[in-house]
Amino acid sequence: MEEYKSPVLGSDKEHIRLSGPTESDNIVNGYGLRAVIWTQGCFTHCPGCQNPETWDPEAGVLVSVEDVKKELAGLKGQTGLTFCGGEPFNQPEACLEIARYVKKELGWNVWSFSGFTYEKIKKRGGKQWEFLKELDALIDGPFILSQRDLTLKFRGSKNQRLLHLKDGEITKVE
Numbered sequence: 001m002e003e004y005k006s007p008v009l010g011s012d013k014e015h016i017r018l019s020g021p022t023e024s025d026n027i028v029n030g031y032g033l034r035a036v037i038w039t040q041g042c043f044t045h046c047p048g049c050q051n052p053e054t055w056d057p058e059a060g061v062l063v064s065v066e067d068v069k070k071e072l073a074g075l076k077g078q079t080g081l082t083f084c085g086g087e088p089f090n091q092p093e094a095c096l097e098i099a100r101y102v103k104k105e106l107g108w109n110v111w112s113f114s115g116f117t118y119e120k121i122k123k124r125g126g127k128q129w130e131f132l133k134e135l136d137a138l139i140d141g142p143f144i145l146s147q148r149d150l151t152l153k154f155r156g157s158k159n160q161r162l163l164h165l166k167d168g169e170i171t172k173v174e
Ligand code: SF4
Pocket: 042, 043, 044, 045, 046, 049, 050, 051, 052, 054, 085, 086, 087, 114, 115, 116, 141, 142, 143
């Protein structure tokens, strides 16, 4: 099988490009007390995006997946990890490694945002689908300014869905 090549500079199984420091005690990007990883690189370019500085796939900082794991392991009291962006699914190999680690070693649940829809990721298969299969929840779809709704939980626009997942299958839609 052809090896996956991330469109984000330097990103592979052992390296992840981040747009900012890892957060902890976050309560706005999923249920519970959460660590948040901010990935760099997004090509969706939604008008009205709150984080356009995360678009450039060569900006931010490239860090080792091992260092991210160590940092996460040192956080106390977290119940989950959320991948935000940027587009986490542009770096699925690194995100997959981290997701598997926190589920198995730290016992956390794992959520991710994506500008791609669930259906698109499933159809594409490969590493993106493997990463999705590790998730407990996905908030999917681009931000659409004309559908903006500030009352939505964890989402910015009405087209986006909060999908609860088990082994890649949707168990509940919020
Ligand atoms: S997918 Fe997310 S990060 Fe990318 S442009 Fe849209 S809102 Fe911004």
